[in-house]
Amino acid sequence: MIECTLTVELAERSYPIHIGTNGLDQLANLLKDVFKSKQAVVVTNETVAPLYLDAVKQQLHQLSIQVIEVVLPDGEQYKTGQYLDQIYSVMLVNKCDRKTTLVALGGGVIGDMTGYAAATYMRGVSFVQIPTTLLSQVDSSVGGKTGINHPLGKNMIGAFYQPKAVVADMNVFDTLPDRELSAGLAEVIKYGLIDDIAFLEWLEANIDALMSRDKEKLGEAVAWSCRNKARIVAEDETESGVRALLNLGHTFGHAIEAGMGYGVWLHGEGVAAGMVLAAKTSAALGYISEADVARVISILAKANLPVEHPKLGLERYLELMSVDKKNEAGKIRFILMKSLGQSFITADVPVAVLEQVLS
Amino acid sequence: MIECTLTVELAERSYPIHIGTNGLDQLANLLKDVFKSKQAVVVTNETVAPLYLDAVKQQLHQLSIQVIEVVLPDGEQYKTGQYLDQIYSVMLVNKCDRKTTLVALGGGVIGDMTGYAAATYMRGVSFVQIPTTLLSQVDSSVGGKTGINHPLGKNMIGAFYQPKAVVADMNVFDTLPDRELSAGLAEVIKYGLIDDIAFLEWLEANIDALMSRDKEKLGEAVAWSCRNKARIVAEDETESGVRALLNLGHTFGHAIEAGMGYGVWLHGEGVAAGMVLAAKTSAALGYISEADVARVISILAKANLPVEHPKLGLERYLELMSVDKKNEAGKIRFILMKSLGQSFITADVPVAVLEQVLS
Ligand SMILES: NC(=O)c1ccc[n+]([C@@H]2O[C@H](COP(=O)([O-])OP(=O)(O)OC[C@H]3O[C@@H](n4cnc5c(N)ncnc54)[C@H](O)[C@@H]3O)[C@@H](O)[C@H]2O)c1
Ligand SMILES: NC(=O)c1ccc[n+]([C@@H]2O[C@H](COP(=O)([O-])OP(=O)(O)OC[C@H]3O[C@@H](n4cnc5c(N)ncnc54)[C@H](O)[C@@H]3O)[C@@H](O)[C@H]2O)c1
Ligand SMILES: [Zn+2]
Ligand SMILES: [Zn+2]
Numbered sequence: 001m002i003e004c005t006l007t008v009e010l011a012e013r014s015y016p017i018h019i020g021t022n023g024l025d026q027l028a029n030l031l032k033d034v035f036k037s038k039q040a041v042v043v044t045n046e047t048v049a050p051l052y053l054d055a056v057k058q059q060l061h062q063l064s065i066q067v068i069e070v071v072l073p074d075g076e077q078y079k080t081g082q083y084l085d086q087i088y089s090v091m092l093v094n095k096c097d098r099k100t101t102l103v104a105l106g107g108g109v110i111g112d113m114t115g116y117a118a119a120t121y122m123r124g125v126s127f128v129q130i131p132t133t134l135l136s137q138v139d140s141s142v143g144g145k146t147g148i149n150h151p152l153g154k155n156m157i158g159a160f161y162q163p164k165a166v167v168a169d170m171n172v173f174d175t176l177p178d179r180e181l182s183a184g185l186a187e188v189i190k191y192g193l194i195d196d197i198a199f200l201e202w203l204e205a206n207i208d209a210l211m212s213r214d215k216e217k218l219g220e221a222v223a224w225s226c227r228n229k230a231r232i233v234a235e236d237e238t239e240s241g242v243r244a245l246l247n248l249g250h251t252f253g254h255a256i257e258a259g260m261g262y263g264v265w266l267h268g269e270g271v272a273a274g275m276v277l278a279a280k281t282s283a284a285l286g287y288i289s290e291a292d293v294a295r296v297i298s299i300l301a302k303a304n305l306p307v308e309h310p311k312l313g314l315e316r317y318l319e320l321m322s323v324d325k326k327n328e329a330g331k332i333r334f335i336l337m338k339s340l341g342q343s344f345i346t347a348d349v350p351v352a353v354l355e356q357v358l359s
Numbered sequence: 360m361i362e363c364t365l366t367v368e369l370a371e372r373s374y375p376i377h378i379g380t381n382g383l384d385q386l387a388n389l390l391k392d393v394f395k396s397k398q399a400v401v402v403t404n405e406t407v408a409p410l411y412l413d414a415v416k417q418q419l420h421q422l423s424i425q426v427i428e429v430v431l432p433d434g435e436q437y438k439t440g441q442y443l444d445q446i447y448s449v450m451l452v453n454k455c456d457r458k459t460t461l462v463a464l465g466g467g468v469i470g471d472m473t474g475y476a477a478a479t480y481m482r483g484v485s486f487v488q489i490p491t492t493l494l495s496q497v498d499s500s501v502g503g504k505t506g507i508n509h510p511l512g513k514n515m516i517g518a519f520y521q522p523k524a525v526v527a528d529m530n531v532f533d534t535l536p537d538r539e540l541s542a543g544l545a546e547v548i549k550y551g552l553i554d555d556i557a558f559l560e561w562l563e564a565n566i567d568a569l570m571s572r573d574k575e576k577l578g579e580a581v582a583w584s585c586r587n588k589a590r591i592v593a594e595d596e597t598e599s600g601v602r603a604l605l606n607l608g609h610t611f612g613h614a615i616e617a618g619m620g621y622g623v624w625l626h627g628e629g630v631a632a633g634m635v636l637a638a639k640t641s642a643a644l645g646y647i648s649e650a651d652v653a654r655v656i657s658i659l660a661k662a663n664l665p666v667e668h669p670k671l672g673l674e675r676y677l678e679l680m681s682v683d684k685k686n687e688a689g690k691i692r693f694i695l696m697k698s699l700g701q702s703f704i705t706a707d708v709p710v711a712v713l714e715q716v717l718s
Contacts, residue, residue: 037687081440085509092511097686120479122684123506123517147482150444152451158482159518325481327456328396 004223008142008230013162017142017230019223021215023169024052024130027059034128034164037099040065043087043114044105045074048132051175056105056130068094072110076262079109079149081157087117101126101164107133107180108140108267112155115146119161129166133176134184134218135268137168138191138225143233143246153323154258168222170215178304183268185210185303186249186275188221191228193275193296194245197341199224200299207302244326244345248335249275252309255320259312272305280357281349282337292340314355363582367501367589372521376501376589378582380574382528383411383489386418393487393523396458399424402446402473403464404433407491410534415464415489427453431469435621438468438508440516446476460485460523466492466539467499467626471514474505478520488525492535493543493577494627496527497550497584502592502605512682513617527581529574537663542627544569544662545608545634547580550587552634552655553604556700558583559658566661603685603704607694608634611668614679618671631664639716640708641696651699673714 003020018030040060044053049071057067070090072083091100102125104114111129118127129141147158173181185207192200202224203210209217229246236243253274257265265273279296282288297307312320318332326333331347338344362379377389399419403412408430416426429449431442450459461484463473470488477486488500506517532540544566551559561583562569568576588605595602612633616624624632638655641647656666671679677691685692690706697703 081444085440088509088516089511092509092515092682095681095689097689098684099687120506120516120518122515123504123519145482147479150447150451152448156451156481157447157479159479160482322454323451325457328458330454330456 006223006226006230008162009234010144010162013144015163015165017166017168017226019168019219019226021170021219023167024055024059024171027056027130027167028062030167031128031165032063034126035063035065035101036126037097037101038065039068039094039096039100040103041068041070041087041091041094041096041100042103042105043070043072043110043117045072045110047074048106048110052105052130052132052172056103060103068096072113076109076149076267079113081148081150084113084117084148087113088121091117091121096121096125098122098125101128103128103130105130105132106136107131108136111136111140112146112158113148115144115161115163116148116158119146119159124161126164129163131166131168132172133180134173134222135180135187137222138184139187139229141166141168142226142229149262154254154262155325156323168226170218170222173213173215173218179266181211181213182304183266186268186272186300186305188225189299189303190246190248190271190275191225193337193341194228194232194248194343195341196228199228200341204299207299211303244333245335245343247326248343249278251321251324251326251332251334252277252317254324255312255317256309259316259320260310265306265310269306272300272303273307273309276300276307277309277357278334278336281334281353284353284357285336285349288337288339292337295340309358311359314351314358317354317358318351365582365585365589367521368593369503369521372503374522374524376525376527376585378527378578378585380529380578382526383414383418383530386415386489386526387421389526390487390524391422393485394422394424394460395485396456396460397424398427398453398455398459399462400427400429400446400450400453400455400459401462401464402429402431402469402476404431404469406433407465407469411464411489411491411531415462419462427455431472435468435508435626438472440507440509443472443476443507446472447480450476450480455480455484457481457484460487462487462489464489464491465495466490467495470495470499471505471517472507474503474520474522475507475517478505478518483520485523488522490525490527491531492539493532493581494539494546496581497543498546498588500525500527501585501588502602508621513613513621514684515682527585529577529581532572532574532577538625540570540572541663542625545627545631545659545664547584548658548662549605549607549630549634550584552696552700553587553591553607553702554700555587558587559700563658566658570662603692604694604702606685607702608637610680610683610685610691610693611636611676613683614671614676615668618675618679619669624665624669628665631659631662632666632668635659635666636668636716637693637695640693640712643712643716644695644708647696647698651696654699668717670718673710673717676713676717677710
């Protein structure tokens with residue numbers, strides 16, 4: 001069984017990611033040096049709480065830590081200022097101070113909100129991530145992006161803030177719905193497409209094992225993904241350059257998510273269809289071949305992901321993409337593929353090409 | 360006339376503070392290298408807008424900058440998530456991106472909120488401070504503390520985030536109400552009491568000139584104060600050690616502000632009465648003499664500041680002070696005076712002493 005610890009190298013903000021099949025059982029041991037006081041606030045949701053909250057509490061009690069719980073409703077639509085405020089209120093009522101540690105137990109929604117609460121409660125307290133979806137293990141728990149949605153735009157409010165540790169346990173996938181597993185695989189495949197053809201080939205060879213939840217293979221895929229993301233993040237902690245590549249498929253993907261109404265398409269599903277659009281745009285501009293596009297579509301389809309985008313119309317896509325955080329001076333910026341496994345950022349995509357690809 | 364530029368030394372986050380009597384007239388010149396795009400959002404309030412907004416806009420237009428205005432209602436009670444959200448909404452509606460610069464034009468309320476909006480909008484955009492109260496020039500514009508109030512506690516939500524530049528113009532004091540000038544002087548006097556007996560003596564010699572708004576002397580006091588605060592902040596950017604000394608008078612002061620209801624006592628007034636309480640506590644513990652306490656009271660009284668705390672009762676004070684951000688493991692931490700002009704932090708104040716001092 002895979003059991004490994006990666007370090008995300010960010011000078012004094014470096015932190016470990018523990019990947020394996022006994023993270024939850026070993027939590028007390030893995031986190032024993034993280035807590036600065038005997039008080040922790042575990043933030044989770046109504047779906048995850050009955051599954052894993054007791055296990056986490058039991059481990060923290062072994063460290064004599066007083067556990068305060070915040071159980072939020074489940075869903076992207078609750079990643080808002082209002083529910084963030086609920087976390088703050090529980091913390092204030094319980095007189096949490098700057099030594100209190102926040103623990104995010106859940107998927108990316110819980111991770112992003114908890115991280116943002118940690119970044120902003122009393123101008124910053126420590127936090128730990130226990131990501132329980134594949135997507136959150138390979139993506140949101142690496143890189144320090146935290147935040148909430150605004151009625152006028154997704155993830156518009158946030159902070160760069162690093163956790164003290166991440167515990168990624170493959171056993172949590174036992175209860176993960178199929179659709180969520182697939183959504184996570186979209187981000188995994190993304191790492192191959194960004195700059196790692198070897199990983200893409202490994203994924204093509206192992207996609208069936210991953211889909212049948214082989215924990216060994218899942219652990220490898222998580223470790224490989226985290227390593228790739230950590231490398232890119234370490235080069236560019238605050239997203240001024242190369243880090244933008246991590247948004248492959250996301251310019252279109254976010255537009256799909258927002259355009260369909262948050263919660264209708266999963267984030268990873270939007271990213272999958274978005275990567276197909278990025279591939280098609282790259283082909284239309286002459287960078288990659290139709291065979292390359294077919295290869296992108298094929299692996300995503302084997303992961304049971306949508307490879308057709310919803311037909312929202314060019315105008316609506318442009319409008320939705322115009323609020324993307326990558327944009328500069330009003331120009332929409334895209335991540336495209338120079339070749340398979342080699343992506344780049346550009347603002348030079350003629351509207352006619354977008355029209356053709358989106359039609 | 361005094362015209363000087365201090366630098367707050369924080370490595371790649373270092374920034375200049377321009378102090379003088381023509382900052383507003385010279386804004387375009389002083390800020391010409393700050394803006395990353397041609398879009399700026401000026402946040403101000405209904406009191407300050409009619410006084411200085413046109414001057415600021417005129418200067419920014421000289422730099423061909425498109426100015427978006429956010430004019431908030433005036434008052435500490437609007438330093439909340441709701442009004443923060445108004446800033447976010449205006450920015451989103453105007454498609455502000457990561458290169459947009461926020462400009463805070465006003466006192467500490469506007470400065471704190473605008474800085475926090477800058478820290479969290481799209482995970483961080485640039486901002487500039489044009490502080491228009493004495494308090495905000497000598498205190499809130501140095502050090503990078505930004506934030507908002509929560510219904511359960513003042514300044515509980517926030518971030519450490521540095522401006523790109525600060526412009527402190529003595530001419531804005533022409534319109535500042537007497538009570539606000541005095542409140543600012545409380546923080547000025549604080550810098551003498553923390554660790555600068557020479558400054559305290561200078562203040563004792565010049566308090567009348569300051570009260571009659573001598574701009575030369577005010578400029579000197581602002582520069583001296585900013586220099587002292589910048590030195591302490593540079594030593595300890597995120598408030599883990601020596602920076603706590605800046606909270607002299609604030610443990611009690613915040614309790615007074617909250618206990619009386621925000622807006623009844625001004626921040627600086629609470630700090631003034633709080634510094635008297637800190638001095639009395641220090642005397643009760645044998646650190647300073649009754650003569651020293653009298654000297655603290657005398658200069659504050661000459662600045663027309665309250666030197667008597669409201670009689671809220673020991674219980675209420677303890678309750679209010681128990682949510683202070685300096686606290687650790689539930690212990691209230693105080694800044695006391697070892698001698699005049701030499702303060703220190705301690706959690707060892709017997710309740711009996713507090714009872715005596717607060718009665
Ligand atoms: N911070 C970042 O860098 C980053 C990166 C990617 C995505 N995100 C954010 O992450 C969010 C999406 O994350 P997500 O896909 O994890 O969604 P999610 O957090 O909504 O989780 C998906 C669903 O799975 C449930 N669930 C979680 N773990 C489970 C388990 N072990 N067993 C059964 N059910 C489980 C959740 O309750 C939820 O219903 C979005 O808000 C997105 O913006 C952030
Ligand atoms: N960030 C920090 O480090 C820090 C430090 C100290 C205080 N603060 C915060 O600052 C706030 C207090 O700041 P403040 O004392 O400047 O209060 P303020 O911003 O409320 O301003 C005081 C009053 O003066 C008015 N005003 C401002 N400039 C004026 C001018 N030139 N002419 C006429 N009227 C003018 C304002 O409209 C307001 O009515 C508090 O919220 C406090 O928490 C922050
Ligand atoms: Zn993603
Ligand atoms: Zn103060």
